[in-house]
Amino acid sequence: MSELSAGFLKNIKRVKKMTDSQEEVGAMTPLQLYERLNAQGEQVRCLKTAKAEKAEIDVAVQLLLKLKTDYKHLTGQDYKAGCPPPENVVNQDNGAATDGIDEEDNVDPWNVSTSNAKGVDYDKLIVRFGSSKIETELVDRIEKVTGQKPHRFLRRGIFFSHRDMHQVLDAYEKNKSFYLYTGRGPSSEAMHVGHLIPFIFTKWLQDVFDIPLVIQLTDDEKYLWKDLAIEECHRFAVENAKDIIACGFDVNKTFIFSDFDYMGSSPEFYRNVVKIQKHVTYNQVKGIFGFTDSDCIGKISFPAIQAAPSFSNSFPQIFGGRKDVQCLIPCAIDQDPYFRMTRDVAPRIGYPKPALLHSSFFPALQGAQTKMSASDANSSIFLTDTPKQIKNKINKHAFSGGKDTIEEHRKFGGNPDVDVSFMYLTFFLDDDEQLEKIKQDYSSGALLTGELKKILIETLQPMIAQHQERRKQVTEETVKQFMTPRPLNFKL
Ligand code: TRP
Numbered sequence: 001m002s003e004l005s006a007g008f009l010k011n012i013k014r015v016k017k018m019t020d021s022q023e024e025v026g027a028m029t030p031l032q033l034y035e036r037l038n039a040q041g042e043q044v045r046c047l048k049t050a051k052a053e054k055a056e057i058d059v060a061v062q063l064l065l066k067l068k069t070d071y072k073h074l075t076g077q078d079y080k081a082g083c084p085p086p087e088n089v090v091n092q093d094n095g096a097a098t099d100g101i102d103e104e105d106n107v108d109p110w111n112v113s114t115s116n117a118k119g120v121d122y123d124k125l126i127v128r129f130g131s132s133k134i135e136t137e138l139v140d141r142i143e144k145v146t147g148q149k150p151h152r153f154l155r156r157g158i159f160f161s162h163r164d165m166h167q168v169l170d171a172y173e174k175n176k177s178f179y180l181y182t183g184r185g186p187s188s189e190a191m192h193v194g195h196l197i198p199f200i201f202t203k204w205l206q207d208v209f210d211i212p213l214v215i216q217l218t219d220d221e222k223y224l225w226k227d228l229a230i231e232e233c234h235r236f237a238v239e240n241a242k243d244i245i246a247c248g249f250d251v252n253k254t255f256i257f258s259d260f261d262y263m264g265s266s267p268e269f270y271r272n273v274v275k276i277q278k279h280v281t282y283n284q285v286k287g288i289f290g291f292t293d294s295d296c297i298g299k300i301s302f303p304a305i306q307a308a309p310s311f312s313n314s315f316p317q318i319f320g321g322r323k324d325v326q327c328l329i330p331c332a333i334d335q336d337p338y339f340r341m342t343r344d345v346a347p348r349i350g351y352p353k354p355a356l357l358h359s360s361f362f363p364a365l366q367g368a369q370t371k372m373s374a375s376d377a378n379s380s381i382f383l384t385d386t387p388k389q390i391k392n393k394i395n396k397h398a399f400s401g402g403k404d405t406i407e408e409h410r411k412f413g414g415n416p417d418v419d420v421s422f423m424y425l426t427f428f429l430d431d432d433e434q435l436e437k438i439k440q441d442y443s444s445g446a447l448l449t450g451e452l453k454k455i456l457i458e459t460l461q462p463m464i465a466q467h468q469e470r471r472k473q474v475t476e477e478t479v480k481q482f483m484t485p486r487p488l489n490f491k492l
Helices: 005-009 030-049 055-074 123-129 136-146 167-173 191-208 218-223 230-247 261-266 267-278 282-289 298-312 333-349 387-397 404-412 420-426 432-444 449-473 476-483
Strands: 106-108 111-113 159-163 178-184 213-217 252-258 328-332 356-361 367-371
Touching: 005 261, 005 367, 030 055, 030 230, 030 282, 055 106, 055 167, 055 333, 106 333, 123 159, 123 333, 136 167, 159 333, 167 328, 167 356, 178 191, 178 298, 191 230, 191 267, 191 328, 191 356, 191 420, 191 449, 218 230, 218 261, 218 298, 230 252, 230 449, 252 261, 252 476, 267 298, 282 298, 298 328, 298 333, 328 333, 333 356, 367 420, 387 432, 387 449, 420 432, 420 449, 432 449
Parallel strands: 178 213, 178 328, 213 252, 328 356
Antiparallel strands: 106 111, 111 367, 159 356
């Protein structure tokens, strides 16, 4: 069974009940019922606007309420317009197996939230998405194959899940190389430290494996999803490219592209987009992404554009028309739906499935219930922040796992598992021993919250200042070089 149809089948949970209108809700998946509810809500609104007979409105409202009850029964959650049910959701009260779903965690390409202060339960997400955990054994193997100490993101489980990484290493050991693909949706000029995580890691992968890399800037995606003009999205793509380049990518091995620019200039890329479009149905993308009948058709076909760079013949200038070069995608786990779809399509159009490495989210300053957001200035540390702004934001907003008074803190100690400053240090402080000592001292109460925050401030200030310095060196000419389709320097 394919990864995709496994998800679909799990989705089908029957409720043996008929609604007043004799519709068989029992045969509906949570998503179908959700859409039925959307439609019914729309009908009630139309009747009211049209000032229909009271009796007629009452019947429609009754049915709406009935459907809401059925929805609650089926999913265990209240129906909320604009919030499609998560994949595989089933109600525990129904006696159904929950197969490890945490009803409080909400993870898709557009939303990340949980009610747990420690953050999303990533082990459950692995079960729900059907990926594999990055075990110590895999980390050791990467060390053996590359001869390099594993990056702290691997040592500390920040990249925690994968698909087919063992196969990639098997082939690499037999001198069959691969290429990297990652991307960014340029929704604003302002990038924050969380946005750097996949790029810092991708740069490390490029260095230790010595392989080519393509970076997709989905300015088209942001135009479709946000209230922005095409020109703005394209400008953000170019601005973001400067921050990405400042991470240190090798211009001889890296191609960065804006969808608006590259799609129109590459027949091979567009052919792959259309091949993918032909092999995914509307029903499938609805199931994967929760699209509804009122989403524009641009959104519905967009996933094919994010899928296309996973296939090497989308870049003939790099791979000379070869369609069999293996792709590895480092990304945050919320992007996985795109690549579940891609992996389902790949064998049907004669291409290898891309492999994946998934990262956890970079928490907001306010706590790990959600990820950093570029639209909330106080939730994020921006790459443009001054040393003073960094200091103030951390002191004022970083959620603390410390106790309320110094006396209590000394006596009971702090909780590093929910402390945002400590979490940030796990991302950015490279010294394992120092990090462990901080953890011990904070837990015992020897280290106070103010002191912990000071360590974080002194770690981030130079890091961001150096980034700003490197970004200043990136000229328009450099950007143009990275963004020009051209051969790259590598051997496969
Ligand atoms: N959709 C991603 C975003 O909004 C951008 C993206 C495109 C991407 N291709 C990718 C991210 C590949 C990771 C890997 O940020």
